[in-house]
Amino acid sequence: MNPPPLDISIGMTVYATHYEGIGGRLRDQLEDFLVEEVLDEIVFKHISEQPKKQGSYILYSLTKRGLDTLHAVKIVEKVFGARVNYLGIKDADAITSQYITIPADAERVRLSLPDRLTLKKLGYLPYPLNRSHLIGNRFFVKIREVERRQNIPQIIEVVLEKGVPNYFGYQRFGSRRPVTHLIGRALVKRRFEEAVNILLTYTTEDEKDNVQQARKILSEDYLNADPEDLPPTLDLERQVLRSLRAQPNNYIRALRSIPLRVRRLFVNAYQSYIFNRTLSKAIEDGEELSSIYQSDLYAEVIGVKILEARKAEGKINNSKKAVLLCPLVGYNFKEEDLGRLGPYASKVLLEEEVSPRSFYIDEMPELSVGGDVRAATIVLTGLHTEVSEEVLSLETTLGKGCYITSLLREVMKPQDPVKAGF
Structure with missing residues (x-):
């Protein structure tokens, strides 16, 4: 079963299980x-x-x-x-x-x-x-309108035994407008005007009609657009336009009008996209993410608490007490220090036409990232499920940085994640 275009656009190109998803919808109510x-x-x-x-x-x-x-x-x-x-x-x-x-x-x-x-x-x-x-984080989730409840036991069994790729989920990039990693890529490549252009004009059919119309107008001539004409929800875009009105073509200043927390999210989202692609490449190549071999980078796990990274001196059989680590690239990235998954990250960097040094952004050093490592599979405990008619209730605790939507994606396999409530 092939993932939908949205998944592929954010680097999630494979599934961990071969069973057909159960379908269904999330978030029919906030209480779900x-x-x-x-x-x-x-x-x-x-x-x-x-x-x-x-x-x-x-x-x-x-x-x-x-x-x-x-x-x-x-x-x-x-x-x-x-x-x-x-x-x-x-x-x-x-x-x-x-x-x-x-x-x-x-x-x-x-x-x-x-x-x-x-x-x-x-x-x-x-x-x-x-x-x-x-x-x-502890999650209590209801999936409504389940279509294939008979597949639930098999999928859950694989999830518990072999784990699920610890993809960065849709919300990291924006499910209705997956754009944060595109802005981040432009920043890392020092294409500051392009970053502003993407922020202001990139739209999808899942955005509200008035927002799509506003972005269409901006795409024609945003340098002469009136910031006060924008819909109320476009607060970042309004700040950027105000900065450009004061100093046209000063794109670094315009980007710096965005709160630092948000600007860092853009670069982090690009790191996340490369991470997702790294995992996908490894899985497509037949790597077992649930196994840890000599020279792999891994961490012991207590409950859902992930301890310090260490180098494996041999194969580790009890994978429930340890997790393989995958690089989150930055300017300190060194392939040789990162076990089996290091070369896959290098391949993605090569295809993206960026180097580790690219993540030190001289023009905006406050956005520079050294890199890190992250669990390659979702760390979870206390997974409980209950099926009632067409509703699957799921309760579990995930480790820090693990996305419940990546687990739910594996269970549901939605062909339209936005319509499915992701």
Whole structure:
């Protein structure tokens, strides 16, 4: 079964199982897609009812309904007039609970939050949260209108035994407008005008009609377009146009008008695209991602907590307690240090006509990335399923950085991911 064009465009060119997908739809209701962050237990041991020192932070649980993380954080920052530390970007079309910290001395400058946001104070910490505190995410998902329920046991069996490629999921790139990696590619290749052009004008039939029309107008002459004529949702595009009005043709300045967090996401998305293509090439070549051989880079796993990377000195048979690692390329990438999967990443770089050095962006050094490694297969625990008529309810915990949509893609194999709710 061949993946749909959307999958191929973001590097997911294969499936791990040969069974026909069960079909179905996600997110018919917000309550069908619930996400809860899992924090390292050490954080809860450090919580106190009162601040213990100057410079303490307040730990909150932030629950959002149908809102993306970046906008939710922006709202909370306006409420407190302070920077918010958060651990990960969560689905917009879902009900999600995640942890944030705010400086304890921050004064609430606005009293109310939108109905779609809820804050619950949990206590004080002597430090702000950082990515190392996140262990994983717990998911509660319902797939409705299941078409082939008889295939569920076989697919789940393969998922548990051999694992699923740990692809970066659709939301990393934008399922309705898969564009973030294209902007990232242009940035890495120093094509700054092209990056602006893609941001402003690239559209798909899955965007709203008024947005498609706005992008069509921008494609004709965005340098003379009025930023205030854009639909309200195009806030990044509005900022870029304002910058270009002030200094036409200064594309680096225009790009820097976008918040740094978002700009980094563009380069990270390009890394993710190369990662997906690397995994796909390895699978197509017959590599077993569930196995670990001598000289492979791997990490031990406790629950869903992935420990430090290490080099395998021989074959590791118990793959449930260890996971193969795949390179996330950057300027420090060295093929010879990365076991079986290093050469596949090099092939992708060659086809993309970029080098590791390309990821150090001299003109915008704040976007440079050294690279990293990431689990090649999804790390999960506690997978429970329940079938009722045409509904499959699925509950599981995934390791940090693993996408539930990549697991659901394997189970459902949608031919139109957007219509299927991805």
